[in-house]
Amino acid sequence: MFKRLKNFTHEKIETNAGVLLVLTMLAISIGGMVEIVPLFLLDDTMEKVDGVRPYTPLEQRGRDIYIREGCYTCHSQMIRPFRDEQLRYGHYSLAAESKYDHPFQWGSKRTGPDLARVGGKYSNEWHTQHLLQPRSVVEESVMPNYPWLMTALDASDVADRMRALRTTGVPYSTTQAEFDRNVQQFGAEHAQMQHIPDAQVNLVKQAQAGNYDGDNRSVSEMDALVAYLQVLGTMVDFSKIKPETLVKFR
């Protein structure tokens, strides 16, 4: 045994490409495991808060457009627990708030402001106008114009998109039993929005009722994107949570 180990020298590893490869990968994966595995085990990663729900079909399509247009390259969705950020953007982001986001949009680069709690801060009119021509409302803005967002939204594949998200663990329902479970967890109104068979009908219904882009004749990509922006950061009611509760989840 010892004799064998004695032969296992620095020189042996360096001169055997295969052994070097395997040992290098082993060393690197230890680093990865130490950082990643605890997140699956730790009890205090995900805060236990009420209100977080999967996106409605319209919001989800808006989220897809947000990703398609690359909004995340300039806007983060992660308010860090610092005083300046809390004063400007609102309550710091919780892990629980992005638990149905696949992929999450935390980001690491802010050319524009953080959007984690932009929901409700501006009117739908403002968002529509600002997305079409940012400089018409914010003179110093460097954000590009997005004039094509007023085109009709392709809602035909929204059910497929929700089915794809289901495989990642988002609790969109397909059966009556799953629907009932969602009624229990999220309430009847939201559970309906999360029912995949009705997705397209619900999408149109929400867009018509909300009239996000100010044009009720058709459902545009703008409707979807503004609906998404208006829900960001609004699901958790922080007035009902004692601040020291969240302190414990760290």
Next chain:
Amino acid sequence: MAENTVQTTGHVWDEDLAELNNPLPNWWIYGLYVTVIFAIVYWIYYPSWPIGKDHLRGIGTVTYLNAEGQAETNGWNTRAKLLKEMQDANAAQKPYFDKIAAMSVAQVTQDPELNSFVLSAGKAMFAENCAACHQAGGQGKVGFYPNLADDDWKYGGSIDEIQATLTGGRRGYMPAFGEALEKPQIAAISQYVLSLSGHAVDKTLAAEGDKLFHSDTGACFYCHGDNAKGRKEFGAPNLTDKIWQWANVPAAADMKAKTAEVQKVITAGLNKGVMPAWEQRLNPGQIKLLSIYVHELGGGK
């Protein structure tokens, strides 16, 4: 072997290819040991290694006030530290906010210390929350967002009314008269409305419009008032001044274009002019401060 000759690792490839083994300088090695010691101290003081379902909490602590106002100590983490920092800052600002909450606008503006507090805090809050719509100086945008720096107010310009607007938000609405009224009737009303602000109009048409304005057919007076000076409980603007929010009359080239602007609004109505509610985002003290700031932009009543 001479002392200044660098040693090799002893590995030799391709007959004469050797690997040098330069020793690291001492300052570097000791620097490494210092960082190792620093890391160990860091692990002990701050939250560090995960263990099973929990992690090492560290011996550092933060003491803050809980929701009941009692001091509570928790292991150091960024959230606890933030809570403490926010509470310290709020406590430092509390005397100012308490005074402002109890004072009238005139009292605040006459107190130089409070006035400068309102101006500096209000400026930052206005820039972050209000300027996106009402623009940096509160001048607004014709066709979109009202001017806050003039003395024309849709929902009232007293400090209480501004506070109510900020707290609960507003939603502008005017019904579309395109179906209820005939085109000539709308034309007549538009002439009357333009005559109110001193435009040269067709007198006969305007007289007809006057009648419609004050009749149950046109019913304009319900919201805009008998004297057309507006009713702030509906957010219905004063039509007798030269300030225009939705119909861009001042920018229109001639009377024909001005009339068209007014007719457009009467025909299609308005279902916009949404002011978000700020009670979720700002606390009552901040809303009062911001209301004073807006009141003092120029037109407060």
